[in-house]
Amino acid sequence: MAADVRPPRRDEMHAYYRVLPYANGLPQWEPADAAWHGGPEPWPPQRAPATAEQLDRWVEEDFDDPRFHPVAAFDSGACVGASAALSFEVTVPGGGAVPMAGVTSTAVLATHRRRGHLRRMMQAMFDAALDRGEPLAMLSASEGGIYGRYGYGPATYRTRWEIDRGEAAFLPAPPDPGSLELVDAARARECWPVVHARVRAARVGELSAIRGRWDRLTDQPDGTNGPLRYLLHRSPSGEADGIANFRLPWGSTTAEAGTLVVEALEAADPAAYRALWTLLLDFDLTRKVVAHTRPRDEPLRWMLANPRAMRVTRQSDNLWARLLDVPGSLSQRAYSAGELTIAVDGDRMCPANNGTWRLRSDGVSSSCAAVEGPADLTVSPAALGSLYLGGMSAHHLAYAGRITPHAEGAVARLDRMFRTDPEPHNSFAF
Known part of the structure; x- marks a missing residue:
């Protein structure tokens, strides 16, 4: 039977949970001191594996929750990968609340890694989020080197x-x-x-x-x-x-x-x-x-x-952000008054984002629409995610090669339009 990525059925939820580290008493954070832990040790002790009774309770709590959207990878009928998106709203510059898919609790069995299961699950969650009208995806990364390849960039710190x-x-x-x-x-x-x-x-x-x-x-x-x-x-x-x-x-x-x-x-x-x-x-x-x-x-x-x-x-970083719908995301936050033409290239998972977008703001309302012609700068999907909440330096991202300017002063204009004070912050992970 070919590999399959889809939401698990209720009777498959025990197998779904058993893929996830927190249900098995396995490590959930890279071996570095965790900024979300207050004890003297690097991170809290691992929990014991979940009992059947706990799994039953999780199924009852999660499966019928309209904000919980699980996805699983099946190989020859066995669950070998699991993840989920939680429907949130996130406060953006200007005070608006934008619908967001919070990707959480993601894992692939060690015996089935490097077969594309994670990418297919992520793609399925992106597509489903767009269908629900959620133009953003965010997550808290257990390892810093995984999620940039899917277009996420660090957006808040703790x-x-x-x-x-x-x-x-x-x-x-x-x-x-x-x-x-x-x-x-x-x-x-x-x-x-x-x-x-x-x-x-x-x-x-x-x-x-x-x-x-x-x-x-x-x-x-x-x-x-x-x-x-x-x-x-x-x-x-x-x-x-x-x-x-x-x-x-x-x-x-x-x-x-x-x-x-x-x-x-x-x-x-x-x-x-x-x-x-x-x-x-x-x-x-x-x-x-x-x-x-x-x-x-x-x-x-x-x-x-x-x-x-x-x-x-x-x-450490906290939220990583990923724009699933560039004009839908950018038009819902406020900016300092200005105008920029931004090119996005190389977004393989959300190809509708690729193109040139004119962002305009009068300091109160904003708009973002596709245009033809040259761009002021090109921004990678991950860099755009880092910039979105206004906490990252456009200058640093350009210095690192994540932003390529094509017009004089474009990076400074980008930084001036996007930055917020105080820095964005979220008080909990998920």
């Missing part, structure tokens, strides 16, 4: 940083007009979606929430790490406008004892943000604070009397 409590002095500021409250997991589950929705509306690169994202928050201990704690900030009117999840593990060594790990923190305004960090950086019985999956341009640094106190210990 860092892990540390501050010794004794160095965490803040510059003077007006008193906090709101209030802080330690809450239980039930209240945190109620407040997180409210805060996330406010933050997402204003943050370029942020994603709509995964279904059930906060459902598993609990007050129970997590092994030897101790339970998560929850710190809530309310505005003067009593509205939740900031929240943090943190834990205080005692650590297995003297060096790590008294380390407070901030697992997540979001705030809808600067006063809430400062108030949350002020308390977290001065908790009793702590010596050091570690935060992970944080923005590369964290504003906290500029609130400290000593900006060097915040030491970045790990950094």
Whole structure:
């Protein structure tokens, strides 16, 4: 029987999951310190293989979810490759929300690698996303050298940083007009979606929430790490406008004892943000604070009397972006006023992207349409993905040969039109 790439049937979902590393207790990240992990070790311990009961629960949770779009590769009837796209919205420059296919949990059995299964699954997901009206695809890459060949480019970054409590002095500021409250997991589950929705509306690169994202928050201990704690900030009117999840593990060594790990923190305004960090950086019985999956341009640094106190210990890319529909994607974000003619060449997986496109913006509305004639520059599909959210330097991409200018000043114009401040950031991977 010939190899086949298609969505798995319900009765094939157990075999589908068994291809994926997380269902088998196998590594899910390259052997490098992970910026999404707050512990002293490079990454968390691997989980035990999923039981049949867990697989049954995943089938019930996933298969009928309209936002979950699995695809599998079958060879002689056996499932040998698996992936999925999740339907999201991503906030783009200008504040709009663009439909996006979030590619997740991708693997091919080691015995069936280098046979084109991954490319065929990726092509199937691209085609299906376009049919659903999703002009973008994004993913978080477990290895940095795989996805550029499919037209993805790094678009956001994340860092892990540390501050010794004794160095965490803040510059003077007006008193906090709101209030802080330690809450239980039930209240945190109620407040997180409210805060996330406010933050997402204003943050370029942020994603709509995964279904059930906060459902598993609990007050129970997590092994030897101790339970998560929850710190809530309310505005003067009593509205939740900031929240943090943190834990205080005692650590297995003297060096790590008294380390407070901030697992997540979001705030809808600067006063809430400062108030949350002020308390977290001065908790009793702590010596050091570690935060992970944080923005590369964290504003906290500029609130400290000593900006060097915040030491970045790990950094990695987070979202990789891929334009499936060039005019459909480019016309949905805002730019600085200007005009550019951009050529895209060599997109084998989305050939309709190949051509010359005139991008126009008056600073408020924008348009992108096919044109004839010479282009101001040629951009590779991966470079266009990196540029899309406005966080990457067109100059650096041109220096690396990912952008070829054909007109004087075209790279500077591209950079000026596309860049955003602050940098795009997304608070979670998928």
